[in-house]
Amino acid sequence: MxxxxxxxxxxxxxxxxxxxxxxxxxxxxxxxxxxxxxxxxxxxxxxxxxxxxxxxxxxxxxxxxxxxxxxxxxxxxxxxxxxxxxxxxxxxxxxxxxxxxxxxxxxxxxxxxxxxxxxxxxxxxxxxxxxxxxxxxxxxxxxxxxxxxxxxxxxxxxxxxxxxxxxxxxxxxxxxxxxxxxxxxxxxxxxxxxxxxxxxxxxxxxxxxxxxxxxxLPVKKKNITISQRFFNYFVVIDKSLKVKIHKRKEKDIWNNLYEFELLETNNKISVKDAETYLEEKHQRLSFKKKHQLSHKLTHQVLSIDFWIFEVDEVFKYGIDLPSLNNYPFPKPIFTIISKIQ
Ligand code: SF4
Structure with a gap:
């Protein structure tokens, strides 16, 4: 010493x-x-x-x-x-x-x-x-x-x-x-x-x-594997300008934060794929816009597409868009919320 x-x-x-x-x-x-x-x-x-x-x-x-x-x-x-x-x-x-x-x-x-x-x-x-x-x-x-x-x-x-x-x-x-x-x-x-x-x-x-x-120095761990994930968030807006969100409960990233409906896929999907996925759940839907961004975490890179749809119905447990600010969201989702409000 x-x-x-x-x-x-x-x-x-x-x-x-x-x-x-x-x-x-x-x-x-x-x-x-x-x-x-x-x-x-x-x-x-x-x-x-x-x-x-x-x-x-x-x-x-x-x-x-x-x-x-x-x-x-x-x-x-x-x-x-x-x-x-x-x-x-x-x-x-x-x-x-x-x-x-x-x-x-x-x-x-x-x-x-x-x-x-x-x-x-x-x-x-x-x-x-x-x-x-x-x-x-x-x-x-x-x-x-x-x-x-x-x-x-x-x-x-x-x-x-x-x-x-x-x-x-x-x-x-x-x-x-x-x-x-x-x-x-x-x-x-x-x-x-x-x-x-x-x-x-x-x-x-x-x-x-x-x-x-x-x-x-210091000697670092070699070959940290970075995985690529593809997230598709469906931001479905009803007739009274409300959306549905839920709390993440999986043993995964962002546990206990809120999100829109998520579909994780192996690759990017098309508008047609997004429509087909939602058609099983909603009637009379119309595609409005897609936002996309990439988000880096320590061991993962997320490619995130936000699919904005409008539907001709009223959700029973919807949240109006301004009230989304009261909920904790992961940073990339919060970034997009400010664009759709
Ligand atoms: S490596 Fe660090 S401890 Fe060594 S001389 Fe440089 S600043 Fe100082």
């Missing part, structure tokens, strides 16, 4: 501290909200979600009293929605088992839904000073380069090795500061592509810099 690693890192952190809303509090509830939101979302994208989340649900009690639909609406567009479902479950448990006092001990946090080692370490180190080191993607990148660690980047051996190196250092300082400094340094200086070795305070001892292998 570089001499005075933690001391130098924390000095850098104090000077380069970012003015982020969750840095101004030690409230474990707010730290938890920020950590969950930022798990899979960049800071610039996650900050507006954090602010509207705290505005709508300022404490764990308020969150526990909300419906899942209300919560999903606030988080609409954020992606990886299982974490949001887990937040709802977690809030209810905290209210019942901890009398609405969000726990700060690692041993209690780790038992709650959606809280793993990373989040429990972050909350316990920031809120109760426990010497638990956080190992996120930024920390993995920084340590893999500093020490030329060749393990696959998210493997358990990589995380164990980093903790072994770092946890001796964390004992010397405020663990919350140490963890936040590590994550910031990895994100701001030892970035994935635009790393700033010329400004790095550790460049003299950095193995990757010395051997000119910065681009090769």
């Amino acid at each position: 570089e001499n005075n690693f933690a001391k130098k890192l924390i000095e850098w952190y104090k000077i380069n501290l970012r003015d982020l809303p969750w840095r101004k509090t030690n409230d474990p509830y707010k730290i938890w909200v920020s950590e969950i939101i930022l798990q899979q979302t960049r800071i610039d994208q996650g900050t507006p979600y954090y602010l509207s989340f705290i505005n709508k649900f300022p404490n764990v009690k308020k969150l526990s009293e909300s419906t899942l639909d209300e919560l999903m609406k606030v988080c609409q567009g954020i992606g990886y929605y299982n974490r949001i479902v887990n937040m709802h479950k977690c809030a209810k448990i905290v209210v019942i088992e901890y009398n609405s006092n969000f726990p700060t001990k690692y041993s209690e946090l780790i038992k709650l839904p959606g809280i793993g080692d990373y989040t429990a370490s972050a909350i316990s180190s920031i809120c109760s000073g426990e010497s638990k080191m956080v190992v996120d993607g930024n920390v993995i990148r920084l340590f893999s380069r500093l020490y030329n660690l060749n393990y696959q980047q998210h493997s358990s051996i990589m995380k164990k090795t980093i903790k072994k190196i770092g946890e001796k250092e964390i004992l010397k300082f405020n663990s919350g500061d140490f963890n936040q400094a590590l994550m910031d340094y990895g994100s701001m200086i030892c970035s994935p592509k635009k790393y700033k070795c010329d400004k790095c305070i550790f460049s003299k001892s950095c193995e990757a810099f010395k051997f000119d292998i910065v681009d090769e």
Whole structure:
């Protein structure tokens, strides 16, 4: 380990501290909200979600009293929605088992839904000073380069090795500061592509810099298979300008968000195919328009066609078009809703 690693890192952190809303509090509830939101979302994208989340649900009690639909609406567009479902479950448990006092001990946090080692370490180190080191993607990148660690980047051996190196250092300082400094340094200086070795305070001892292998680390998993899916959404508008929607319940993407009637196919379909499909369910329908878009997820690319039809009937449980804004939808569907309203 570089001499005075933690001391130098924390000095850098104090000077380069970012003015982020969750840095101004030690409230474990707010730290938890920020950590969950930022798990899979960049800071610039996650900050507006954090602010509207705290505005709508300022404490764990308020969150526990909300419906899942209300919560999903606030988080609409954020992606990886299982974490949001887990937040709802977690809030209810905290209210019942901890009398609405969000726990700060690692041993209690780790038992709650959606809280793993990373989040429990972050909350316990920031809120109760426990010497638990956080190992996120930024920390993995920084340590893999500093020490030329060749393990696959998210493997358990990589995380164990980093903790072994770092946890001796964390004992010397405020663990919350140490963890936040590590994550910031990895994100701001030892970035994935635009790393700033010329400004790095550790460049003299950095193995990757010395051997000119910065681009090769951390070692990534090879051959992630990306599947292509074809979604056809049928936006069928009745005589009173209402449409039908339902909540997704499959073990698939976008669980608990709303959608129009969906037909997934192996390839793109034609207007004729769309009409044939709907003719079995509706009479006197007329095709109006098609919107199409492509949506990329981590392991999937979705080719989505929205088929807009009008029918000469009145739906029993239809929703009028302006009221669609009250429901949580996946981002691509919400984009199209604004075009049909
Ligand atoms: S010298 Fe470059 S690669 Fe090494 S830790 Fe610093 S920024 Fe990262």
